[in-house]
Amino acid sequence: MSAIDTLAGELAKLPGIGRKTALRLTYHLLKQPAGQSKRLADALITLAERVHPCAHCFNLTEEEICSICRDGRRDPAVICAVEEASDIGAIERAGEFRGVYHVLGGRLSPLDGIGPDDLTIPQLEHRVAAGAVREVILATNPSIEGEATALYVQRKLSPYRLTVTRIARGLPVGGDLEYADGVTIAQALSARRAM
Amino acid sequence: MSAIDTLAGELAKLPGIGRKTALRLTYHLLKQPAGQSKRLADALITLAERVHPCAHCFNLTEEEICSICRDGRRDPAVICAVEEASDIGAIERAGEFRGVYHVLGGRLSPLDGIGPDDLTIPQLEHRVAAGAVREVILATNPSIEGEATALYVQRKLSPYRLTVTRIARGLPVGGDLEYADGVTIAQALSARRAM
Numbered sequence: 565m566s567a568i569d570t571l572a573g574e575l576a577k578l579p580g581i582g583r584k585t586a587l588r589l590t591y592h593l594l595k596q597p598a599g600q601s602k603r604l605a606d607a608l609i610t611l612a613e614r615v616h617p618c619a620h621c622f623n624l625t626e627e628e629i630c631s632i633c634r635d636g637r638r639d640p641a642v643i644c645a646v647e648e649a650s651d652i653g654a655i656e657r658a659g660e661f662r663g664v665y666h667v668l669g670g671r672l673s674p675l676d677g678i679g680p681d682d683l684t685i686p687q688l689e690h691r692v693a694a695g696a697v698r699e700v701i702l703a704t705n706p707s708i709e710g711e712a713t714a715l716y717v718q719r720k721l722s723p724y725r726l727t728v729t730r731i732a733r734g735l736p737v738g739g740d741l742e743y744a745d746g747v748t749i750a751q752a753l754s755a756r757r758a759m
Numbered sequence: 760m761s762a763i764d765t766l767a768g769e770l771a772k773l774p775g776i777g778r779k780t781a782l783r784l785t786y787h788l789l790k791q792p793a794g795q796s797k798r799l800a801d802a803l804i805t806l807a808e809r810v811h812p813c814a815h816c817f818n819l820t821e822e823e824i825c826s827i828c829r830d831g832r833r834d835p836a837v838i839c840a841v842e843e844a845s846d847i848g849a850i851e852r853a854g855e856f857r858g859v860y861h862v863l864g865g866r867l868s869p870l871d872g873i874g875p876d877d878l879t880i881p882q883l884e885h886r887v888a889a890g891a892v893r894e895v896i897l898a899t900n901p902s903i904e905g906e907a908t909a910l911y912v913q914r915k916l917s918p919y920r921l922t923v924t925r926i927a928r929g930l931p932v933g934g935d936l937e938y939a940d941g942v943t944i945a946q947a948l949s950a951r952r953a954m
Contacts, residue, residue, distance in 0.1 A: 567810050567821055571802035577795065578784050584938070589773050591845040593803070594810060594819060600772065601807035605800035607766035608788070612796035615762050615789060624789060626762055650786040743779065 568594075617649075620691075622667035622684050624649040632664055639663045641698040645688060645717060647671050647705055651741045655703065658749035663701070666691065671709040672716055685717060692724050699727045701756055705741050729756040763789075812844075815886075817862035817879050819844040827851075827859055834858045836893040840883060840912060842866050842900055846936045850898065853944035858896070861886065866904040867911055880912060887919050894922045896951055900936050924951040 565573070568590055575586035593601050617623070618630035621643075625631065632638060632652070642663030646652060649667050668683045680686070691697060702717055704710035718728045731752040741749070760768075763785055770781035788796050812818070813825035816838075820826065827833060827847070837858030841847060844862050863878045875881070886892060897912055899905035913923045926947040936944070 567802070567805045568819065571799075571806045574795075574799040574802045577799075579787055580780065580783075585775065587845065587848070588775075588937070590806065591843065592774055593806060594844075598807035600769075601803045604766075604769040604772075605803040605807075607762070607769045608796045608800040608803070610762045611766045611785065611788065612793035612800075624763065648786065649789075650782065653782070742783070 617667070621665045622649070622669060622687070623652055623665055637662075641696055642701065643688070643691065643697055643699070644701040644703050646703045646741070647710065647713070648742070651703065651705075654742050654744060655749055655753070658746040658753065660750040660753045661701075663699075666700075668704070668713065668717075671704060671707075671713040673709050680716065680720075683713070685720060688717065689720055692721055692726060697724075697726050699729060701729050701731060701753070703731045703741065703753075705739070707738055731756050812862070816860045817844070817864060817882070818847055818860055832857075836891055837896065838883070838886065838892055838894070839896040839898050841898045841936070842905065842908070843937070846898065846900075849937050849939060849941075850944055850948070853941040853948065855945040855948045856896075858894075861895075863899070863908065863912075866899060866902075866908040868904050875911060875915075878908070880915060883912065884915055887916055887921060892919075892921050894924060896924050896926060896948070898926045898936065898948075900934070902933055926951050 568587075571593075572583070572586040572590045575581055575589055576583050581589070614626045615624050618625045618633055619628055620633045621630060623630040623632060627634075633640075639662055643666050644655065644661055644663055645666045645668055646655070647668055647670055652665050652667070655661055666684065666688045668685065668688070670678055670683055672678060672680065672683070688700070692700065700717070700721060702714040704713045714730055718730075721728050763782075766788075767778070767781040767785045770776055770784055771778050776784070809821045810819050813820045813828055814823055815828045816825060818825040818827060822829075828835075834857055838861050839850065839856055839858055840861045840863055841850070842863055842865055847860050847862070850856055861879065861883045863880065863883070865873055865878055867873060867875065867878070883895070887895065895912070895916055897909040899908045909925055913925075916923050
């Protein structure tokens with residue numbers, strides 16, 4: 565297989581990139597200085613080698629502990645639980661939240677065979693059981709699975725002495741937290757209510 | 760800058776990929792086995808290091824001479840001149856053409872400062888001057904610049920004893936040859952007329 569077909573084949577494996585777009589991107593790269601392809605390749609290798617989940621919160625990081633968990637100005641007694649690490653960036657851009665995070669690693673989805681032990685729900689329970697947690701904000705997506713996941717986590721945490729809240733459904737139902745705008749996310753955070 | 764931001768920044772340099780899509784692709788790759796990022800990186804490096812223009816026709820190849828120029832079953836007396844190497848794939852898929860190619864490397868565009876010497880028009884003239892060429896088919900895009908380029912090449916080749924033809928405007932005017940379907944390209948080739 566030629567180098568052009570090989571690259572186009574690899575690019576076409578990415579979501580939202582079809583065969584024709586992959587070929588167009590490949591020919592685009594061929595017209596650029598070779599440095600651009602190499603910088604992209606380096607960035608891919610660095611990503612694959614260096615980025616892994618934070619030992620505390622499962623956010624993606626290049627260190628043992630992520631920069632949010634290490635930040636002394638943030639309140640470790642308030643944990644915001646999200647489905648994916650990419651959701652953290654969306655909430656951080658809203659600039660409203662000063663606590664820490666917990667990345668669940670997905671949502672409960674019996675049809676896809678994803679149960680509680682496939683997510684980091686046990687690890688969240690350990691963090692809560694260790695004490696010193698005042699509130700857990702459940703910021704899973706406002707979809708059926710996201711709601712079910714929030715409900716499940718709320719029940720798991722009910723034996724502990726803390727407040728469990730759910731972000732307000734200011735987010736459009738069925739939408740995706742990752743693509744929401746900062747104002748909507750800020751409103752959803754401030755209008756959170758006890759479960 | 761973090762590895763995630765670095766990769767998202769490099770991906771966002773590609774055409775049609777904005778900042779949010781670049782981040783989405785990066786997080787997608789983080790969820791895949793590391794092998795996928797590495798295969799993509801390898802394909803990019805191979806592309807940058809191995810692919811270069813054919814010494815005869817400026818098609819992209821990993822050899823000194825491209826596979827089409829080396830193919831003894833093809834008629835070297837009929838040259839199809841195209842703007843970009845990516846156009847060759849579109850014509851090959853139509854399965855109609857059994858001659859060879861010449862990649863001009865773009866189109867005449869005075870507004871962008873692209874003149875005849877920025878394209879491989881002198882090299883096409885050398886190939887024609889060397890004799891044994893019976894016909895040059897001008898398959899530049901059916902846009903203003905593509906028509907102007909075809910007209911310029913036709914005038915440059917008029918002193919030589921050969922037929923210069925233009926693919927029929929079966930292609931939608933203002934369109935892009937790379938994205939045309941095979942039937943339209945086949946019709947445009949068979950309905951070509953003398954200039």
